[in-house]
Every structure is written in structure tokens, then in C-alpha cells.
Amino acid sequence: MDMKIFYVAALFLGGWLWSYIFIRQIMFNFITAYPLIKKMNALQENLIAVGAKRYTTISTLVCSVFSLILLAVVIRFCPLYLAISFAAGAVIAFIMLIKMVSPRNRAMFDSFCTAYCRFVPDDELRTAMFNKKTGPIRSRLKAMGLTGSFIPEFRS
Secondary structure, eight states: OOHHHHHHHHHHHHHHHOOOIIIIIHHHHIIIIHHHHHHHHHHOOOOSOHHHHHHHHHHHHHHHHHHHHHHHHHHSSSOHHHHHHHHHHHHHHHHHHHHHHTTTTTHHHHHHHHHHHHGGOOHHHHHHHHHHHHHHHHHHHHHHOOOTTTTTOOOO
């Protein structure tokens, strides 16, 4: 009986980690990365390189494949009570993360800037994105004759 409790707890933690690592990344790609790339491309065609969309697509595919493999292993080899424990951990992590994965969240916007600054050809804009400073990003876009309305404002 003690080992069953240990296995339930381990699978609960595994489900939580699975959701936190893979599902969060997939959510980030669809809720934050793709929309911001699309908005940057709408402002100017070469404001962000084509490689940014490829990078995000590859990230989504890799996370989906690993996620499906792990899910298949849990479904195939675990008894029902362990699969339910895994699902409970995943659902709890998903509920915790759903409100945080948005470009309006400072951490997610900073993650986008850190990951995608290398795809920006303009040196000053790339530096502003690397430093994760919204004011300089907006200033550079304005100097380029573009509107930075998609850049969120964060309070200190």
C-alpha cells in the first residue's frame, strides 16, 4: 500500500511537470509567440526574420511529439489510478498556468524578447528586445515610422 501511494504521488508530480514543461511551451507558442510575430510582420515585412516562425513551429512540433509519446507511455503502461493521478497533476498545472501565458504578462513578454531578439535584423531594436525594455522598443519602432501599440505597458 505504501508503494502505491508513492507511485500516485510520483505520477501526480510527473503530470504536473509534463504540463509545466511541454503544455506551457505549446501554450506560449500559440498564445504569445505566434501572435507577436504576426503583429511584427504586419507592421513591416522584414521587422522579424522568417526564421522566427520556423523556430516556433519546430518548437511546437517537438513539444507535441514528446508530449504525445509521454502521454502514450502513461496510458499504455500505467494502471487507471496512476493515469488519473497523472491527469490530475497535469490539470492542476494547466489551471495554474493558463492565466500567466499571455503577452500581457511581463514574464512571458520577456521570454519572447529573449528568445526572438536574435531574429530582428535592426540592431537597435534587437538590443532593446534583448534588454527587455518596453520603452526603448516602442521608441525604436516609432523612429522607424511604425506603431508599437502591440507592446504591452508594465507598471514597476
